[in-house]
Amino acid sequence: MLKRKEADGLTPRHRLPKEFATLVRTMAPRCAPVVNVVEFQSTAGVACRAFTHDKRRRLTKRMDHLYRLGHRRIGVITGPLVSPLSRDRLQGAKVTRQKAEGRRRMYRHARRLLDRIRAVAAERLLASQGSPTAIFCFNDEMAMGVIQTAKRRGLRVPDELSVIGFDDIRFARCIDPPLTTVAQPMRAIGEGTVRLLLEILSGRATPPESITLPHTLIVRSTTAPPQSA
Secondary structure, eight states: OOTTOOOOOOOOSSSHHHHHHHHHHTTTTTTTEEEEEEEEOTSSSSSEEEEEEEEHHHHHHHHHHHHTTOOOOOOEEEOOOOHHHHHHHHHHHHHHHHHHOOOOOEEEEEESSSIIIIIIHHHHHSHHHHHHHHOEEEEHHHHHHHHHHHTTTTTTTTTEEEEOOBOTTTTTTTTSSSBBBEEEEEEHHHHHHHHHHHHHTHHHHOOOEEEEEEEEOOSSOOOOOOSSS
């Protein structure tokens, strides 16, 4: 469709895959404008823009929340690290940990969502020696899987294990207990992406840029001070 010019514009969910970015570069400057959603990629060789959110500050806010509660053993369950988004989030978590005086952390990577987490990631974290008193996950579905795993192991959330998710999906407030998470402005991201693409198509060209929108830490009932700091 891109080669046949059947698409007036492109709005990829994340960064352009390597093969696709190569195609975009070879077609420049005749290529359709690219407006990324969430991930900014300034090396695509086209007028690339992105509506995104500050991953570093978002992760810092979550980690700081747990540190302020008194947690020192914090587990992290990532998405598959083939995803640039997962790699960026993990890097942000590492930097935050380093700034927090090198406090101990544990990582587990989940190749799939709930099934993989229940079977491997959460189980291994909670069964490990010196298991974490808090776990933060790279999305809310993972966090829900962790809560289910904790309950199956007889752990009380948040008394014995704090859990933080990300996305604030509509089920996050409905689970038991309601999930502490980070809300990103999905409606604003979607509206802004399409609005910017239409502006480019109308001839109001702007240089490549990344437009960062705010996020919000939603503290509910899955985080609390650890029983023993």
